[in-house]
Amino acid sequence: MKRRKKQQSQEVTAKVDESLAKPLFKDLEDNLTFLEETLGKSSDLVVRRFTLDKSKSCAVIYIDGMVDKNTVQHFIMDALLLEAPKSGLSFRHVYETLKDSALPIGELTETSQFDDLLLKLLSGETIVLLDHEKKGFAASTKGWVNRGVQENTSEGVIRGPKEAFTETLRINTSMLRRKIRDPNLRMDAKRIGRMTKTDTVVVYIKDTADQSIVDEVHARLDKIDIDGVLESGYIEEYIEDSPYSPFPRVYYSERPDSIAAGLLEGRVAIITDGTPNVLLVPALFVNFMQSSEDYYQRFDIGTIIRMLRLFSFIVALFLPALYIAVSTFHQEMIPAPLLINLAAQREGVPFPAFAEAVLMEITFEVLREAGVRLPRPVGSAVSIVGALVLGEAAVQAGLVSPAMVIVVAMTAISSFVIPSYNMAISIRMLRFLLMILAATFGLYGIILGMISIVLHLCSLKSFGVPYMSPFAPLVAKDQKDVLVRFPHWRLFSRPQTTAHSNQSRASGPAQGKGGSQ
Structure with missing residues (x-):
């Protein structure tokens, strides 16, 4: 039918x-x-x-x-x-x-x-x-009212450009032209949507981007058959690999400098009229852990911040499950004074640690979503006051222990450190799965979940590029800009996973004062 x-x-x-x-x-x-x-x-x-x-x-x-x-x-x-x-x-x-x-x-x-x-x-x-x-x-007399170039609010930085993409296609393409003044910058126009006929532009740098990836992007866009495209999220669901995976395989950003940096690495951008979110493919796991500000600070500061993000990723994913497993099955791992304090805190709590954690996590997710949907002057106040009042009231009423409030708060704060919003959402979903495994099998369940996540990540691809590269498969040359960031005068080659034909970014390590190293 x-x-x-x-x-x-x-x-x-x-x-x-x-x-x-x-x-x-x-x-x-x-x-x-x-x-x-x-x-x-x-x-x-x-x-x-x-x-x-x-x-x-x-x-x-x-x-x-x-x-x-x-x-x-x-x-x-x-x-x-x-x-x-x-x-x-x-x-x-x-x-x-x-x-x-x-x-x-x-x-x-x-x-x-x-x-x-x-x-x-x-x-x-x-x-x-x-x-x-x-x-x-x-x-050509187009002249509708547009929002104009404003400051980026979703990807804030301390140092770096403050401008953001807008909902007007030509303004967005001109912002990229202004940053990359190279005649090899290509912009291929398409119209997607039987009724909306939304203008879409595929942007790449000729002889830098892999032509097979460019052809694949065009092929996937040409296969889209839908009545309307109102935002780049429509296109993202049509072109991404492994649609049932919780991890994002398409990177998006409102920052022109971030998209320009991806183009210089050999990636392909997709600009959709009517939205400030520009897609960038192929997207690797490490891209979601990096921020454009990493390249504007000194290399040692950028490296420390990246390490901090990786630590926050681990805390946001495993901390609630680890607390449930240790407090439920492995009390011998807790020092005796701390164990006595935890037992005293949980003496009047009627729920097991798993139910306690789920209750607090769901409450915080509701508060976070309410803070996003409410008007901006009211949203932040409601989320902060709601968290403080509800947390204190829950402890006083004996519904949760103070230790659990600390664990949930640390988890929430750590998730905010991750630059990419869609990767943070993936972590929030997987956190509940790990909590179930921890409540069922203890630390063995956490290890089983961790192995399953790693195997799943290693099986993913984004437009034919392994999702976990340059870790799996290991690319030694690309390790200079993954967990650590080498100085700019040492980053003289583009990532081997995305740029095959034009790998030279600079004349060599002799660039800069440290050229003798």
Whole structure:
């Protein structure tokens, strides 16, 4: 039944597209009538008719709110009214004169099909149609209101650029052009979505990115068949490998410097119109543990911060499960004074350690989600006050022990250290699985879960690149920028896993003061 409905939907879509794929009429009024009926006589459709002389007429058509009205007025309407061809010219000469000299628009294209004309019209371009002419002009007059370049709020840094991508495609591409002024920077345009026809751009550096990865990105994007794409998350689910894995295989960021750095390493970016989140593939596990600020601080400071993130990753993933396993099955591992204190704290708690941990973790997840959804001035206050009040009240009521409150708080704080939000979500999901294994088998369950996670990570790939590289398989040359960060004058080669043809990043280790090392 579902397959039949899908087939019927595709047939209807094909009929609609086929009805629009026809040439323009020769009569101007027939063209305007067809456009108005196709768009349902929408209130934002503006049709301005002109009479060039007694026998020649034309029309200017645009969507209100999607064009720059000053451009339409000064460069199209004024040209038609003040500089239009005089009487005595044939219809063909009027068309050629308007195209060659009368319309002072930089980007002017011809259109002769209704489907192409409607696509340009709904994309913010202005259409000029002439009577007795089966072709028209599409003038680039896009000028809708956009948010503008603002400071990044989701990936904050102390040192580094503060600008972030916006919802406008061309602003995003220009920000990358401004950072990478190389003629080999390629931007391949696509439209995805049968109804939304969302503009998408595939960005890569020719002769630096692996061509097989570029071809694979294009192939996966071309296979997407959906009625609408409203955010890059739609595309991410269609193109990622192993869709049922909890770990993300597509990296996204709002920072232009982060995406530019990925392009310089040989990766491929996917920019979607209408969202500030730009996708970057292939994405490796180490990419989610790194921040762009690592390269703006000194190399020793960047290395220490990376080690701190790795420690926080381990704490956020294993600490609640470790507390459950030790307090339930392996009390002999706890020093006697600490064991006595823990036993005294848990004396009045009616729940086992596992139920206690699950209760606190779920409570904190609810508070975290509430803090995100509430208005910004209220959200932070509610989350902080809620955590303090609920934690203190739960301890006073004897529902949880103070030690468990400390464990959950340490786990939450450690998860905030991870730069990538989608990787932090994966850790939050796996934490509950490890807690179940710890409550069932103790430390043996934690070890079993850890081995399963490592095996799963080693089996993943992102666009053909092993997810755990350069650890598995081990690439010795790429270890300079993984757990530790060598100085920039020692990072003279690109990652071998993503850049195959152009591996040279600098002239060699002689760059900088430490070149003799």
